[in-house]
Amino acid sequence: MPQGGGLALANLADRARGELAGSATVQIVDPDPQSRSQQADAAATLLVQDPAVAGLAIVPPESVADLLEPWLGTDDPEQAVPLPALIDLRLRDGADAATLDRLRSLLADAAPAARIDAQAQWLAPVLDALSALGWMAFGLIGLLAFTSAAAVWLAARNALGGNRDTIEIVHLLGGSDAQIARIFQRSILADAVIGGALGLVIGMAAVWLMGAQFAALDSGLVSSGGLQGSDWLVLALVPVGAVALAVLTARFTVLASLRKML
Amino acid sequence: MSVAEQEIVSFDNVGLRYGTDREILSNVSFTLFPGRFYFLTGASGAGKTSLLRLLYLAQRPSRGAIRMFGTDVITLPRERLPAYRRRMGVVFQDFRLVDHLSAFDNVALPLRVSGVREADLQGPVADMLEWVGLAHRADARPATLSGGEQQRVAIARAVIGRPDMLVADEPTGNVDPEMALKLIRLFEALNRLGTTVVVATHDVHLLSKVPDSLIMRLDKGVLSDPTGALRYPPRRIGAGE
Numbered sequence: 001m002p003q004g005g006g007l008a009l010a011n012l013a014d015r016a017r018g019e020l021a022g023s024a025t026v027q028i029v030d031p032d033p034q035s036r037s038q039q040a041d042a043a044a045t046l047l048v049q050d051p052a053v054a055g056l057a058i059v060p061p062e063s064v065a066d067l068l069e070p071w072l073g074t075d076d077p078e079q080a081v082p083l084p085a086l087i088d089l090r091l092r093d094g095a096d097a098a099t100l101d102r103l104r105s106l107l108a109d110a111a112p113a114a115r116i117d118a119q120a121q122w123l124a125p126v127l128d129a130l131s132a133l134g135w136m137a138f139g140l141i142g143l144l145a146f147t148s149a150a151a152v153w154l155a156a157r158n159a160l161g162g163n164r165d166t167i168e169i170v171h172l173l174g175g176s177d178a179q180i181a182r183i184f185q186r187s188i189l190a191d192a193v194i195g196g197a198l199g200l201v202i203g204m205a206a207v208w209l210m211g212a213q214f215a216a217l218d219s220g221l222v223s224s225g226g227l228q229g230s231d232w233l234v235l236a237l238v239p240v241g242a243v244a245l246a247v248l249t250a251r252f253t254v255l256a257s258l259r260k261m262l
Numbered sequence: 263m264s265v266a267e268q269e270i271v272s273f274d275n276v277g278l279r280y281g282t283d284r285e286i287l288s289n290v291s292f293t294l295f296p297g298r299f300y301f302l303t304g305a306s307g308a309g310k311t312s313l314l315r316l317l318y319l320a321q322r323p324s325r326g327a328i329r330m331f332g333t334d335v336i337t338l339p340r341e342r343l344p345a346y347r348r349r350m351g352v353v354f355q356d357f358r359l360v361d362h363l364s365a366f367d368n369v370a371l372p373l374r375v376s377g378v379r380e381a382d383l384q385g386p387v388a389d390m391l392e393w394v395g396l397a398h399r400a401d402a403r404p405a406t407l408s409g410g411e412q413q414r415v416a417i418a419r420a421v422i423g424r425p426d427m428l429v430a431d432e433p434t435g436n437v438d439p440e441m442a443l444k445l446i447r448l449f450e451a452l453n454r455l456g457t458t459v460v461v462a463t464h465d466v467h468l469l470s471k472v473p474d475s476l477i478m479r480l481d482k483g484v485l486s487d488p489t490g491a492l493r494y495p496p497r498r499i500g501a502g503e
Contacts, residue, residue: 165360169358172320172352173347173352175375177341179375262319262340
Protein backbone atom coordinates (compact mmCIF):
# COMPACT_ATOMS: atom_id res chain seq x y z
CA MET A 1 0.00 0.00 0.00
CA PRO A 2 2.54 2.69 0.95
CA GLN A 3 4.64 1.62 -2.02
CA GLY A 4 1.68 2.09 -4.37
CA GLY A 5 0.72 5.36 -2.72
CA GLY A 6 4.27 6.63 -2.90
CA LEU A 7 4.61 5.77 -6.57
CA ALA A 8 1.21 7.29 -7.39
CA LEU A 9 2.03 10.51 -5.56
CA ALA A 10 5.47 10.69 -7.13
CA ASN A 11 3.92 10.22 -10.58
CA LEU A 12 1.28 12.81 -9.84
CA ALA A 13 3.82 15.38 -8.68
CA ASP A 14 6.24 14.66 -11.54
CA ARG A 15 3.60 14.85 -14.24
CA ALA A 16 1.99 17.95 -12.82
CA ARG A 17 5.37 19.63 -12.40
CA GLY A 18 6.38 18.65 -15.95
CA GLU A 19 3.18 19.99 -17.42
CA LEU A 20 3.29 23.19 -15.40
CA ALA A 21 6.97 23.90 -15.84
CA GLY A 22 6.46 25.38 -19.33
CA SER A 23 3.05 26.89 -18.73
CA ALA A 24 2.01 30.38 -17.87
CA THR A 25 -1.31 32.20 -17.66
CA VAL A 26 -1.95 35.69 -19.02
CA GLN A 27 -4.81 37.45 -17.28
CA ILE A 28 -6.31 40.61 -18.72
CA VAL A 29 -7.92 42.27 -15.74
CA ASP A 30 -10.04 45.08 -17.11
CA PRO A 31 -13.60 45.89 -16.06
CA ASP A 32 -14.55 46.98 -19.56
CA PRO A 33 -15.41 43.84 -21.56
CA GLN A 34 -14.63 45.46 -24.90
CA SER A 35 -11.24 46.78 -23.82
CA ARG A 36 -10.50 43.44 -22.17
CA SER A 37 -11.28 41.55 -25.34
CA GLN A 38 -9.21 43.93 -27.47
CA GLN A 39 -6.24 43.65 -25.10
CA ALA A 40 -6.53 39.87 -25.09
CA ASP A 41 -6.46 39.74 -28.89
CA ALA A 42 -3.54 42.16 -29.04
CA ALA A 43 -1.61 40.21 -26.43
CA ALA A 44 -2.26 36.94 -28.26
CA THR A 45 -1.08 38.44 -31.54
CA LEU A 46 2.14 39.68 -29.97
CA LEU A 47 2.82 36.54 -27.97
CA VAL A 48 2.30 34.07 -30.80
CA GLN A 49 5.09 35.77 -32.73
CA ASP A 50 7.54 35.57 -29.85
CA PRO A 51 10.18 32.82 -30.27
CA ALA A 52 9.85 31.77 -26.60
CA VAL A 53 6.17 30.90 -27.06
CA ALA A 54 5.41 27.38 -28.24
CA GLY A 55 1.66 27.90 -28.38
CA LEU A 56 -1.23 29.68 -26.77
CA ALA A 57 -4.96 29.50 -26.46
CA ILE A 58 -7.42 32.17 -25.44
CA VAL A 59 -9.69 30.58 -22.90
CA PRO A 60 -13.29 31.20 -24.05
CA PRO A 61 -15.28 33.37 -21.60
CA GLU A 62 -17.82 30.52 -21.31
CA SER A 63 -15.08 28.20 -20.04
CA VAL A 64 -13.97 30.80 -17.52
CA ALA A 65 -17.59 31.13 -16.40
CA ASP A 66 -17.84 27.33 -16.11
CA LEU A 67 -14.69 27.25 -14.00
CA LEU A 68 -16.09 29.86 -11.65
CA GLU A 69 -19.59 28.43 -11.53
CA PRO A 70 -19.10 26.65 -8.22
CA TRP A 71 -18.30 29.99 -6.59
CA LEU A 72 -20.36 32.48 -8.54
CA GLY A 73 -23.43 30.40 -9.46
CA THR A 74 -25.16 29.95 -12.78
CA ASP A 75 -26.29 33.53 -13.23
CA ASP A 76 -24.31 35.64 -15.62
CA PRO A 77 -21.12 36.19 -13.63
CA GLU A 78 -20.33 39.32 -15.57
CA GLN A 79 -23.25 40.86 -13.74
CA ALA A 80 -21.63 40.19 -10.40
CA VAL A 81 -17.91 40.68 -10.94
CA PRO A 82 -15.88 41.39 -14.02
CA LEU A 83 -14.08 38.24 -15.09
CA PRO A 84 -10.57 38.43 -16.50
CA ALA A 85 -9.75 37.21 -19.98
CA LEU A 86 -7.37 34.29 -19.81
CA ILE A 87 -4.68 33.15 -22.23
CA ASP A 88 -3.12 29.76 -21.64
CA LEU A 89 0.51 30.04 -22.67
CA ARG A 90 3.00 27.23 -23.37
CA LEU A 91 6.63 28.28 -23.43
CA ARG A 92 9.46 26.47 -25.20
CA ASP A 93 12.15 26.58 -22.51
CA GLY A 94 10.22 26.84 -19.29
CA ALA A 95 8.58 29.72 -17.54
CA ASP A 96 11.64 31.28 -15.97
CA ALA A 97 11.56 34.71 -14.43
CA ALA A 98 13.62 36.40 -17.19
CA THR A 99 11.32 35.14 -19.93
CA LEU A 100 8.23 36.22 -18.03
CA ASP A 101 9.72 39.69 -17.40
CA ARG A 102 10.51 40.05 -21.10
CA LEU A 103 6.97 39.02 -22.06
CA ARG A 104 5.52 41.49 -19.54
CA SER A 105 7.56 44.28 -21.18
CA LEU A 106 6.38 43.08 -24.58
CA LEU A 107 2.74 43.41 -23.54
CA ALA A 108 3.11 46.60 -21.54
CA ASP A 109 1.95 48.90 -24.35
CA ALA A 110 -0.56 46.74 -26.23
CA ALA A 111 -2.18 45.16 -23.18
CA PRO A 112 -1.44 47.26 -20.09
CA ALA A 113 -3.96 45.24 -18.03
CA ALA A 114 -2.14 41.98 -18.69
CA ARG A 115 -0.61 39.99 -15.85
CA ILE A 116 1.58 37.01 -16.56
CA ASP A 117 2.03 34.30 -13.94
CA ALA A 118 3.86 30.99 -14.19
CA GLN A 119 1.38 28.24 -13.34
CA ALA A 120 4.01 26.42 -11.36
CA GLN A 121 4.32 29.44 -9.13
CA TRP A 122 0.80 29.36 -7.72
CA LEU A 123 0.64 25.57 -7.68
CA ALA A 124 4.04 25.29 -6.00
CA PRO A 125 2.66 24.75 -2.46
CA VAL A 126 0.37 21.98 -3.74
CA LEU A 127 3.21 20.30 -5.63
CA ASP A 128 5.49 20.63 -2.64
CA ALA A 129 2.82 19.05 -0.47
CA LEU A 130 2.44 16.19 -2.96
CA SER A 131 6.22 15.71 -3.00
CA ALA A 132 6.27 15.69 0.78
CA LEU A 133 3.49 13.09 0.83
CA GLY A 134 5.44 11.01 -1.68
CA TRP A 135 8.55 11.15 0.49
CA MET A 136 6.47 10.33 3.55
CA ALA A 137 5.14 7.26 1.73
CA PHE A 138 8.67 6.18 0.87
CA GLY A 139 9.71 6.87 4.47
CA LEU A 140 6.83 4.64 5.52
CA ILE A 141 8.17 1.94 3.18
CA GLY A 142 11.55 2.19 4.92
CA LEU A 143 9.86 2.01 8.30
CA LEU A 144 7.84 -1.02 7.23
CA ALA A 145 10.98 -2.71 5.89
CA PHE A 146 12.69 -2.05 9.21
CA THR A 147 9.76 -3.34 11.26
CA SER A 148 9.45 -6.37 8.95
CA ALA A 149 13.13 -7.15 9.50
CA ALA A 150 12.65 -6.70 13.24
CA ALA A 151 9.60 -9.00 13.19
CA VAL A 152 11.51 -11.67 11.26
CA TRP A 153 14.44 -11.25 13.63
CA LEU A 154 12.13 -11.81 16.59
CA ALA A 155 10.44 -14.75 14.86
CA ALA A 156 13.81 -16.29 14.04
CA ARG A 157 14.99 -15.77 17.62
CA ASN A 158 11.80 -17.39 18.94
CA ALA A 159 12.21 -20.27 16.51
CA LEU A 160 15.83 -20.55 17.64
CA GLY A 161 14.77 -20.61 21.27
CA GLY A 162 12.12 -23.25 20.57
CA ASN A 163 14.53 -25.38 18.59
CA ARG A 164 17.66 -24.79 20.63
CA ASP A 165 17.98 -28.48 21.50
CA THR A 166 17.66 -29.56 17.88
CA ILE A 167 20.18 -26.96 16.80
CA GLU A 168 22.64 -28.06 19.45
CA ILE A 169 22.25 -31.71 18.47
CA VAL A 170 22.73 -31.02 14.77
CA HIS A 171 25.66 -28.77 15.71
CA LEU A 172 27.28 -31.53 17.80
CA LEU A 173 26.69 -34.11 15.09
CA GLY A 174 28.87 -31.99 12.82
CA GLY A 175 26.28 -29.79 11.16
CA SER A 176 27.86 -26.58 9.90
CA ASP A 177 26.43 -23.14 10.65
CA ALA A 178 25.42 -22.82 7.01
CA GLN A 179 23.52 -26.12 7.11
CA ILE A 180 21.60 -25.14 10.22
CA ALA A 181 20.93 -21.63 8.86
CA ARG A 182 19.58 -23.19 5.65
CA ILE A 183 17.00 -25.17 7.63
CA PHE A 184 15.72 -21.94 9.18
CA GLN A 185 15.92 -20.04 5.92
CA ARG A 186 13.73 -22.67 4.24
CA SER A 187 11.21 -22.45 7.05
CA ILE A 188 11.10 -18.63 6.97
CA LEU A 189 11.09 -18.66 3.15
CA ALA A 190 7.94 -20.79 3.04
CA ASP A 191 6.16 -18.47 5.48
CA ALA A 192 7.38 -15.33 3.74
CA VAL A 193 6.33 -16.52 0.27
CA ILE A 194 2.80 -17.27 1.48
CA GLY A 195 2.61 -13.92 3.32
CA GLY A 196 4.13 -12.04 0.38
CA ALA A 197 1.70 -13.55 -2.13
CA LEU A 198 -1.26 -12.71 0.09
CA GLY A 199 0.07 -9.20 0.67
CA LEU A 200 0.62 -8.73 -3.06
CA VAL A 201 -2.95 -9.63 -3.94
CA ILE A 202 -4.44 -7.47 -1.19
CA GLY A 203 -2.03 -4.58 -1.89
CA MET A 204 -2.65 -4.65 -5.64
CA ALA A 205 -6.39 -4.64 -5.07
CA ALA A 206 -6.09 -1.74 -2.64
CA VAL A 207 -3.88 0.29 -4.99
CA TRP A 208 -6.22 -0.42 -7.91
CA LEU A 209 -9.16 0.68 -5.79
CA MET A 210 -7.29 3.83 -4.76
CA GLY A 211 -6.55 4.62 -8.42
CA ALA A 212 -10.18 4.10 -9.32
CA GLN A 213 -11.22 6.48 -6.54
CA PHE A 214 -8.74 9.10 -7.81
CA ALA A 215 -10.05 8.70 -11.34
CA ALA A 216 -13.61 9.10 -10.10
CA LEU A 217 -12.70 12.52 -8.71
CA ASP A 218 -12.56 13.70 -12.35
CA SER A 219 -9.73 16.11 -11.63
CA GLY A 220 -7.05 16.43 -14.26
CA LEU A 221 -4.39 16.88 -11.63
CA VAL A 222 -5.36 14.03 -9.31
CA SER A 223 -6.26 11.45 -11.96
CA SER A 224 -2.75 11.79 -13.41
CA GLY A 225 -1.52 10.07 -10.24
CA GLY A 226 -2.27 6.60 -11.61
CA LEU A 227 0.34 3.87 -11.92
CA GLN A 228 2.21 3.05 -15.10
CA GLY A 229 3.14 -0.46 -16.24
CA SER A 230 6.62 -0.15 -14.75
CA ASP A 231 5.09 0.96 -11.44
CA TRP A 232 3.02 -2.23 -11.27
CA LEU A 233 6.21 -4.18 -11.93
CA VAL A 234 7.91 -2.34 -9.04
CA LEU A 235 4.94 -3.17 -6.81
CA ALA A 236 5.11 -6.82 -7.86
CA LEU A 237 8.78 -6.82 -6.87
CA VAL A 238 7.99 -5.51 -3.37
CA PRO A 239 7.02 -8.95 -1.96
CA VAL A 240 10.09 -10.44 -3.64
CA GLY A 241 12.19 -7.89 -1.78
CA ALA A 242 10.28 -8.59 1.43
CA VAL A 243 10.90 -12.34 1.07
CA ALA A 244 14.59 -11.72 0.41
CA LEU A 245 14.72 -9.41 3.44
CA ALA A 246 13.04 -12.06 5.62
CA VAL A 247 15.38 -14.83 4.47
CA LEU A 248 18.50 -12.70 4.92
CA THR A 249 17.36 -11.51 8.35
CA ALA A 250 16.69 -15.11 9.42
CA ARG A 251 20.09 -16.18 8.12
CA PHE A 252 22.00 -13.43 9.93
CA THR A 253 20.03 -14.00 13.15
CA VAL A 254 20.69 -17.74 13.14
CA LEU A 255 24.34 -17.33 12.24
CA ALA A 256 24.84 -14.72 14.97
CA SER A 257 23.25 -17.07 17.50
CA LEU A 258 25.31 -20.06 16.33
CA ARG A 259 28.53 -18.09 16.63
CA LYS A 260 27.93 -18.02 20.37
CA MET A 261 28.32 -21.81 20.38
CA LEU A 262 31.69 -23.47 19.97
CA MET B 263 54.96 -44.21 12.29
CA SER B 264 55.65 -41.92 15.27
CA VAL B 265 53.62 -41.92 18.46
CA ALA B 266 52.37 -38.40 17.68
CA GLU B 267 51.03 -39.63 14.36
CA GLN B 268 49.36 -42.65 15.92
CA GLU B 269 47.54 -40.82 18.67
CA ILE B 270 43.96 -39.93 18.00
CA VAL B 271 43.50 -37.59 20.98
CA SER B 272 45.92 -36.03 23.39
CA PHE B 273 45.13 -33.84 26.39
CA ASP B 274 48.01 -31.94 27.95
CA ASN B 275 47.52 -30.26 31.34
CA VAL B 276 43.93 -29.46 30.53
CA GLY B 277 41.92 -27.50 33.06
CA LEU B 278 38.25 -26.55 32.96
CA ARG B 279 36.39 -24.11 35.13
CA TYR B 280 33.12 -22.21 34.78
CA GLY B 281 33.44 -18.55 35.64
CA THR B 282 35.46 -18.02 38.79
CA ASP B 283 34.50 -21.35 40.39
CA ARG B 284 37.13 -23.91 41.23
CA GLU B 285 38.37 -26.10 38.40
CA ILE B 286 36.11 -29.02 37.49
CA LEU B 287 39.02 -30.67 35.72
CA SER B 288 42.63 -30.07 36.76
CA ASN B 289 45.85 -30.92 34.93
CA VAL B 290 44.22 -33.66 32.88
CA SER B 291 46.75 -35.30 30.58
CA PHE B 292 46.22 -38.46 28.55
CA THR B 293 46.53 -39.86 25.09
CA LEU B 294 44.01 -42.00 23.23
CA PHE B 295 45.27 -44.34 20.56
CA PRO B 296 43.35 -45.58 17.54
CA GLY B 297 41.51 -48.85 17.92
CA ARG B 298 41.61 -48.89 21.71
CA PHE B 299 38.69 -49.32 24.08
CA TYR B 300 38.65 -46.95 27.05
CA PHE B 301 36.41 -46.83 30.07
CA LEU B 302 36.16 -43.56 31.95
CA THR B 303 35.04 -44.18 35.51
CA GLY B 304 34.52 -42.10 38.59
CA ALA B 305 31.85 -41.19 41.08
CA SER B 306 29.01 -38.86 40.23
CA GLY B 307 30.34 -35.30 39.99
CA ALA B 308 33.88 -36.46 39.30
CA GLY B 309 33.89 -34.58 35.97
CA LYS B 310 33.26 -37.45 33.54
CA THR B 311 30.63 -35.59 31.51
CA SER B 312 32.77 -32.42 31.48
CA LEU B 313 35.72 -34.42 30.15
CA LEU B 314 33.53 -36.00 27.49
CA ARG B 315 32.19 -32.56 26.46
CA LEU B 316 35.77 -31.50 25.80
CA LEU B 317 36.29 -34.72 23.85
CA TYR B 318 33.31 -34.27 21.56
CA LEU B 319 34.13 -30.60 21.05
CA ALA B 320 31.13 -29.11 22.81
CA GLN B 321 33.40 -26.92 24.85
CA ARG B 322 36.88 -25.43 24.94
CA PRO B 323 39.02 -25.92 28.05
CA SER B 324 40.07 -23.04 30.30
CA ARG B 325 43.70 -23.99 29.85
CA GLY B 326 45.94 -26.67 28.45
CA ALA B 327 46.28 -28.18 24.99
CA ILE B 328 44.08 -30.63 23.13
CA ARG B 329 45.03 -32.31 19.89
CA MET B 330 42.60 -34.46 17.92
CA PHE B 331 43.32 -36.43 14.79
CA GLY B 332 46.69 -34.68 14.63
CA THR B 333 45.29 -31.13 14.90
CA ASP B 334 45.37 -28.57 17.68
CA VAL B 335 41.64 -28.08 18.15
CA ILE B 336 42.04 -25.28 20.68
CA THR B 337 43.29 -22.82 18.11
CA LEU B 338 41.33 -24.30 15.22
CA PRO B 339 38.81 -21.81 13.75
CA ARG B 340 35.29 -22.85 14.73
CA GLU B 341 34.22 -23.15 11.06
CA ARG B 342 36.55 -26.14 10.78
CA LEU B 343 35.28 -27.94 13.88
CA PRO B 344 32.24 -29.61 12.22
CA ALA B 345 34.57 -31.75 10.10
CA TYR B 346 36.16 -33.08 13.31
CA ARG B 347 32.80 -33.61 15.01
CA ARG B 348 31.70 -35.74 12.05
CA ARG B 349 34.55 -38.12 12.77
CA MET B 350 33.04 -38.83 16.17
CA GLY B 351 29.91 -40.57 17.33
CA VAL B 352 28.42 -39.38 20.59
CA VAL B 353 25.93 -41.07 22.91
CA PHE B 354 24.69 -38.37 25.25
CA GLN B 355 23.73 -39.19 28.80
CA ASP B 356 20.27 -37.69 28.22
CA PHE B 357 20.10 -39.22 24.69
CA ARG B 358 19.32 -35.86 23.07
CA LEU B 359 17.07 -37.21 20.37
CA VAL B 360 15.26 -34.73 18.14
CA ASP B 361 11.67 -34.79 19.39
CA HIS B 362 9.91 -34.11 16.11
CA LEU B 363 11.85 -36.72 14.15
CA SER B 364 11.06 -40.43 14.01
CA ALA B 365 13.51 -43.03 15.30
CA PHE B 366 14.52 -43.64 11.68
CA ASP B 367 15.18 -39.94 11.02
CA ASN B 368 17.09 -39.54 14.27
CA VAL B 369 19.41 -42.37 13.31
CA ALA B 370 19.73 -40.98 9.77
CA LEU B 371 20.64 -37.49 11.02
CA PRO B 372 24.46 -37.87 11.06
CA LEU B 373 24.39 -39.31 7.55
CA ARG B 374 22.21 -36.47 6.30
CA VAL B 375 24.50 -33.91 7.97
CA SER B 376 27.43 -35.56 6.17
CA GLY B 377 25.61 -35.23 2.86
CA VAL B 378 24.81 -38.91 2.25
CA ARG B 379 22.13 -39.29 -0.44
CA GLU B 380 18.69 -40.43 0.72
CA ALA B 381 18.84 -43.54 -1.45
CA ASP B 382 22.15 -44.52 0.15
CA LEU B 383 21.07 -44.12 3.75
CA GLN B 384 17.79 -46.07 3.77
CA GLY B 385 19.45 -49.50 3.94
CA PRO B 386 22.12 -48.76 6.55
CA VAL B 387 19.66 -46.98 8.86
CA ALA B 388 17.15 -49.82 8.60
CA ASP B 389 19.94 -52.35 9.31
CA MET B 390 21.11 -50.38 12.32
CA LEU B 391 17.60 -50.17 13.76
CA GLU B 392 17.26 -53.89 13.19
CA TRP B 393 20.51 -54.48 15.04
CA VAL B 394 19.42 -52.54 18.12
CA GLY B 395 16.06 -54.31 18.00
CA LEU B 396 13.97 -51.31 17.00
CA ALA B 397 13.08 -52.02 13.38
CA HIS B 398 9.42 -52.20 14.36
CA ARG B 399 9.64 -48.75 15.99
CA ALA B 400 11.29 -46.97 13.05
CA ASP B 401 8.41 -44.52 12.65
CA ALA B 402 7.94 -43.85 16.35
CA ARG B 403 8.70 -40.44 17.82
CA PRO B 404 11.07 -40.35 20.81
CA ALA B 405 8.25 -39.36 23.17
CA THR B 406 6.52 -42.69 22.48
CA LEU B 407 9.67 -44.75 23.11
CA SER B 408 10.70 -46.13 26.48
CA GLY B 409 13.93 -44.93 28.11
CA GLY B 410 15.76 -48.04 26.98
CA GLU B 411 14.46 -47.69 23.42
CA GLN B 412 15.51 -44.04 23.31
CA GLN B 413 18.96 -45.04 24.49
CA ARG B 414 19.25 -47.62 21.73
CA VAL B 415 18.18 -45.04 19.13
CA ALA B 416 20.85 -42.69 20.52
CA ILE B 417 23.47 -45.43 20.25
CA ALA B 418 22.37 -46.33 16.71
CA ARG B 419 22.69 -42.65 15.77
CA ALA B 420 26.19 -42.49 17.26
CA VAL B 421 27.54 -45.50 15.41
CA ILE B 422 25.69 -45.27 12.07
CA GLY B 423 28.45 -43.19 10.48
CA ARG B 424 31.23 -45.63 11.46
CA PRO B 425 33.05 -42.90 13.39
CA ASP B 426 36.79 -42.87 14.08
CA MET B 427 35.97 -42.37 17.73
CA LEU B 428 32.84 -43.20 19.72
CA VAL B 429 32.19 -41.26 22.92
CA ALA B 430 29.41 -42.63 25.11
CA ASP B 431 28.22 -41.09 28.35
CA GLU B 432 26.62 -43.77 30.56
CA PRO B 433 25.28 -45.66 27.54
CA THR B 434 23.94 -48.55 29.55
CA GLY B 435 22.31 -46.52 32.27
CA ASN B 436 18.71 -47.12 31.20
CA VAL B 437 18.80 -50.65 29.81
CA ASP B 438 18.53 -54.07 31.40
CA PRO B 439 21.72 -56.11 31.94
CA GLU B 440 21.09 -58.22 28.86
CA MET B 441 20.72 -55.19 26.59
CA ALA B 442 23.69 -53.53 28.34
CA LEU B 443 25.87 -56.49 27.41
CA LYS B 444 24.52 -56.45 23.87
CA LEU B 445 25.40 -52.77 23.53
CA ILE B 446 28.88 -53.33 24.91
CA ARG B 447 29.31 -56.12 22.35
CA LEU B 448 28.24 -53.63 19.65
CA PHE B 449 30.88 -51.18 20.87
CA GLU B 450 33.44 -53.98 20.86
CA ALA B 451 32.50 -54.93 17.32
CA LEU B 452 32.96 -51.30 16.26
CA ASN B 453 36.24 -51.22 18.16
CA ARG B 454 37.47 -54.27 16.29
CA LEU B 455 36.72 -52.42 13.05
CA GLY B 456 39.16 -49.71 14.19
CA THR B 457 36.92 -47.25 16.04
CA THR B 458 38.38 -45.85 19.25
CA VAL B 459 35.75 -46.20 21.96
CA VAL B 460 35.46 -44.10 25.10
CA VAL B 461 32.68 -45.16 27.47
CA ALA B 462 31.99 -43.21 30.63
CA THR B 463 30.32 -45.36 33.25
CA HIS B 464 29.98 -45.75 36.97
CA ASP B 465 29.01 -49.42 36.50
CA VAL B 466 32.17 -51.27 37.61
CA HIS B 467 30.75 -54.59 36.38
CA LEU B 468 31.02 -53.38 32.81
CA LEU B 469 34.78 -52.88 33.08
CA SER B 470 35.47 -56.61 33.14
CA LYS B 471 33.34 -57.24 30.05
CA VAL B 472 35.96 -55.84 27.70
CA PRO B 473 39.26 -57.56 28.47
CA ASP B 474 41.56 -55.31 26.44
CA SER B 475 40.06 -52.08 27.68
CA LEU B 476 42.03 -49.32 29.39
CA ILE B 477 40.52 -47.61 32.39
CA MET B 478 40.67 -43.89 33.04
CA ARG B 479 39.64 -42.93 36.52
CA LEU B 480 38.54 -39.43 37.45
CA ASP B 481 38.44 -38.35 41.04
CA LYS B 482 37.28 -34.81 41.80
CA GLY B 483 38.45 -33.59 38.40
CA VAL B 484 41.86 -35.23 38.59
CA LEU B 485 42.71 -38.11 36.28
CA SER B 486 44.66 -40.91 37.86
CA ASP B 487 47.23 -42.57 35.66
CA PRO B 488 49.72 -44.06 38.15
CA THR B 489 51.27 -46.46 35.66
CA GLY B 490 51.32 -44.06 32.73
CA ALA B 491 49.22 -46.55 30.78
CA LEU B 492 47.03 -43.80 29.43
CA ARG B 493 50.03 -42.14 27.85
CA TYR B 494 51.96 -45.22 26.88
CA PRO B 495 49.47 -48.08 26.62
CA PRO B 496 50.70 -51.67 26.70
CA ARG B 497 50.81 -53.39 23.32
CA ARG B 498 47.99 -55.74 22.53
CA ILE B 499 49.17 -59.31 22.26
CA GLY B 500 48.93 -60.32 18.63
CA ALA B 501 47.79 -56.89 17.55
CA GLY B 502 51.01 -56.38 15.62
CA GLU B 503 51.69 -52.91 17.06
